Amino acid sequence: MSPKNEISLCVSAALERYFADLNGEKPAGIYDMVIREVEKPMLQSVMQQTGGNQTQAADILGITRNTLRRKLTEHGLL
Structure with a gap:
């Protein structure tokens, strides 16, 4: 099993707090x-990078x- 990356560690920690x-x-x-909570900031970050x-x-x-356009629209990012 590969070591967890920073993103998965953040999600795991957030879920532990949620529970x-x-x-x-x-x-x-x-x-x-x-x-829903991860997708919007991911889209924002990638759009900024490009x-x-x-x-x-x-x-x-x-x-x-x-x-991508559908997801940007769903999240109000267009």
């Missing part, structure tokens, strides 16, 4: 919550430009 803060309440929708070039950003992310 601790629930104080025994049953969690729900964790997957969608994590994706100077707003959507074709380059899509290549970096490994998604199509159309998918």
Whole structure:
């Protein structure tokens, strides 16, 4: 097993705090919550790195430009 990278460590730590803060309440929708919370800042960072070039950003992310545009729209980043 490879060592965890900084991003996975941050997500793990955040989830540990989230579960601790629930104080025994049953969690729900964790997957969608994590994706929603991580996706927007990831898109913002990649768009900044590419100077707003959507074709380059899509290549970096490994998604199509159309998918990138849809996600940017969903997150209010266009």
